[in-house]
Amino acid sequence: MTESGPDASDAAALYVFAVCDSPDPARLTDVPGFAVGAPLRTLPCGDLTAIVQTVPAADFTDEAWQARMSDRGELERYARAHHHVVSAAAATCPTVPLPLATLYRGEARARQALVAENGRFRAALERTAGHSEWGVKVYASAPPPEEPRPAPLGRVAPAGRPRPAPGAGLAYLERKRGANARRERCHEESLRVAETVDTAFRGVAAAVRRLRLHGPELTGGARPQVLNATYLVAGHRAHELDRLAGELRDTTGAEIELSGPWVPYSFIGEV
Numbered sequence: 001m002t003e004s005g006p007d008a009s010d011a012a013a014l015y016v017f018a019v020c021d022s023p024d025p026a027r028l029t030d031v032p033g034f035a036v037g038a039p040l041r042t043l044p045c046g047d048l049t050a051i052v053q054t055v056p057a058a059d060f061t062d063e064a065w066q067a068r069m070s071d072r073g074e075l076e077r078y079a080r081a082h083h084h085v086v087s088a089a090a091a092t093c094p095t096v097p098l099p100l101a102t103l104y105r106g107e108a109r110a111r112q113a114l115v116a117e118n119g120r121f122r123a124a125l126e127r128t129a130g131h132s133e134w135g136v137k138v139y140a141s142a143p144p145p146e147e148p149r150p151a152p153l154g155r156v157a158p159a160g161r162p163r164p165a166p167g168a169g170l171a172y173l174e175r176k177r178g179a180n181a182r183r184e185r186c187h188e189e190s191l192r193v194a195e196t197v198d199t200a201f202r203g204v205a206a207a208v209r210r211l212r213l214h215g216p217e218l219t220g221g222a223r224p225q226v227l228n229a230t231y232l233v234a235g236h237r238a239h240e241l242d243r244l245a246g247e248l249r250d251t252t253g254a255e256i257e258l259s260g261p262w263v264p265y266s267f268i269g270e271v
Helices: 062-069 072-090 107-116 118-128 168-202 240-252
Strands: 013-020 041-045 048-055 095-097 131-139 153-156 162-164 207-210 225-234 255-262
Touching (some): 013 072, 013 107, 041 107, 048 072, 048 118, 107 118, 131 168, 168 207, 168 225, 168 240
Antiparallel strands (some): 013 048, 013 095, 041 048, 131 225, 153 162, 207 225
16 A cells, blocks of 8 residues: 555545546546545646545454455456556546555545656656557466387386396486477477567567566466566557467467557556
């Protein structure tokens, strides 16, 4: 939270979704925000305007929010509601999204804090106006399957079972080393492809952020992720992205995921 969480005894808190440059309040009338709160409204803060909602303070205490963080479904519900409001505002004017669960104890406290940050908000608006965020993920190619090579059999043991031929253990170790070498070469090639993809998208983007790679528990697949990046792209160049992704798939054979356009959360700086 922006402030330490409001006490459960407080009647209400002010939730701030975003700071905008001249939003159209009429475009937000059908956006619910959080179902537990009052209707969305605007709050002037210097020469900018915040999109806010009055919510029950008891639902956003530190204890309540920590409990919500451990409930994936509940956390996703709040994150989607937050994103829906931010996206609706961004569709009408340049918008700086604020982090999830940004709350203040009353309008006066909110206005004072937001006005103090107007310079940074202005810089973020200038940096992202007319741009959207696009995500690009690249996954490693699967290593080629090892050709089965049956081990030669030696003479028959007294119990009727074949004995391994001389040198069978060494052959097994060599096959093991060969398989590891193939996997390593495949992974190195995937990393080279990831850099090729990143370089190509950088040629279209105004700014880039390389994000932490997702593990298999998040990607849901056995193929490791080798690129997880997000690109700030001007609106007049967005039409180039699908074509670029298709060309890179054809030339590299890589599995490339392109997602967007999104509100440029990753490029607003520390606000």
